[in-house]
Amino acid sequence: MMPLLVFRERVKNIYHRYDIYIKPVIKFIFAFIAFQMINREIGYDTRLESLPVILGLSLLSAITPSAVMVLLATGVAILHVYVASPILSIIIVVLLLIIYFLFARFTPHLGYVLLAVPILYFLKVPYLMPILLGIVSTPIAIIPMACGVVVYYIIRVIQTAVTMQVNTTVDDILQLYTYVMDSIIDNKQMILSIVIFALILIVVYYVRKLKFDYAFEISIAAGALASILGFLISDFLFGQSDKILSMILGTLASAAIVYIIQFFQLTLDYSGVENVQFEDDVYYYYVKAVPKVTVTTPQMKVKHINTKNAEKGSVNAAQNQDDLEDDEEYDDEDDGYSDN
Structure with missing residues (x-):
């Protein structure tokens, strides 16, 4: 255990020392992956798939707030759809702008969540996001997470809708509009996924707030269990029993990743718990103090001869x-x- 703690301290020291450089690099990599995902799934305009364009957009995203990254990703997606179907792009513009303004109004600093959810869906580990947000955020993160789920299903609808032969007649336009709106609004699987994600986040958040030892670790396990039970019900309801095994494995992998993140973020020494009592003129306080696990990294002394x-x-x-x-x-x- 001690070598892992020493390694963690070294990583944290490096991050704190060079965070002014590390953060833009991480944002650049994340944006690059997001734009590549958009190009792979709905890449109908080859001009937007060129490497200089992707690098330029990623660089711009690295030096701007996350809300700008979301706006750029929205613009790229709309341009791709416009090349395939101008009429469909108008409908998608309305849907994506509603999502963007909803996200920007309440949680503009959580733009990474909105983009990360579709990426994790395509990586087969979307269960990672609600468990992680329950550890590092608050229930308000349900908003960008839900928006991310909707964006994923919009991408799936786009992939099907662009294959429809649509003319400029009113009937064809109404048919396309009806198909897209029904695929989003009446999508019971999408709605159930949002509900399950929200429940997972709430379970993890409130369990880690409880006053008992190893609350963080237990909350991760509770979130994984809630995820397995929730999506087990979902898979049975929608006749997707063939996805149960991959869902369980994906949930376990997600829980392991969140545990590693939690290990680097915060590790507590429950063997040194102290219960303190004190009072002032108004209240009498009962305080439980749990020390953090800290180690001193060994310093290498080099003697120059x-x-x-x-x-x-x-x-x-x-x-x-x-x-x-x-x-x-x-x-x-x-x-x-x-x-x-």
């Missing part, structure tokens, strides 16, 4: 030895003269 100085020192030592021998011979001669 200058070869030139070492050689010079050796020469001086030899010269001093010769002088000492000469002095001894001189003293012996003086003793001889004094005897005579």
